[in-house]
Amino acid sequence: MHEASLVAALVEQVIALKEEKGAQRITSLRVRIGEFAGVEVEAFRFAYEALKEKVPELRESVLEIEIVPGRLRCRDCETLFEGDYFTPCPRCQNFNREILSGEELELRQVEMEV
């Protein structure tokens, strides 16, 4: 259940931005989560909904989650392909790959009322 810790970090980050901009409250936030970042999206959402009740500035906010698909590149033949940790290069069948996306865990956008 590290989703709760991730959400706590997210809330801290958002509140810091709110203070910095002198905003009143947060209306929406967009988070990017990689397909194989090891985050259970439903648990993440649940943790957010639970926490936002305790933070007045977030109470009206909407959480949007964007799932980032896993993209890889073979280090030997440069082939680009989709997949996860267990997908070999479709051309040379080996696992010497670079992960281009799919491990993201980031706050993308915040909308607030000032």
Next chain:
Amino acid sequence: MCETCGCGQRKITLTVGEALLSENERWAQKNRAWFKKRQVKVINLIGSPGAGKTSLIEATARLWNQGKIAVIEGDPETQRDAERLSALGLPVAAVTTGGVCHLDARMVHQAFHQLVETDPHLLFIENVGNLLCPADFDLGEDLSVVVLSVTEGEDKPEKYPQAFRRAQVLVLTKIDLLPYVDFSLDRCLSLARQINPSLKVLPLSLKTGEGLSDWLEFLRS
């Protein structure tokens, strides 16, 4: 302006693009610089409850003759493991996480304040027993080590890929039990190396002592 009632409020949209764990990352960088300055080699042990993390530290401490060892011990509720290690005369900073499933870089920073005066050469961070969550949190360590026992099953790299992806070393424990369990070493290693082709693997048994010298030699290098 608020379009509905003209109350003077307006909306702004900020594009951020910052990692959710960026605050942890800042603490981890701070730790890394501190560890470097103190010339302490730091090892983050990640593994399930009962994989043998505490026993591995105990066995290492008994045989180690290359300088002082200290331990940061993460435990969700008790200080039992910390007491076990203190009994060996090791300086231990216990971090009781209060149910939290992993250590973060700030906890480690605070814990190291308690140990820095002992001037350790080697610092073990025994993470909370959990193969999943600790993998996301950089603590500022030099080496991330997964401790996996053969009784847990060969499919663990497939189930918990993040930990194996982050680690430089896999210590496979309890290999004296291999004849009694359905555990294919080849299958386990093949899965682990799919995720992390450069992963170093050290199979050992703390019961028989087999493989322990390879682990010690690895730590010395």
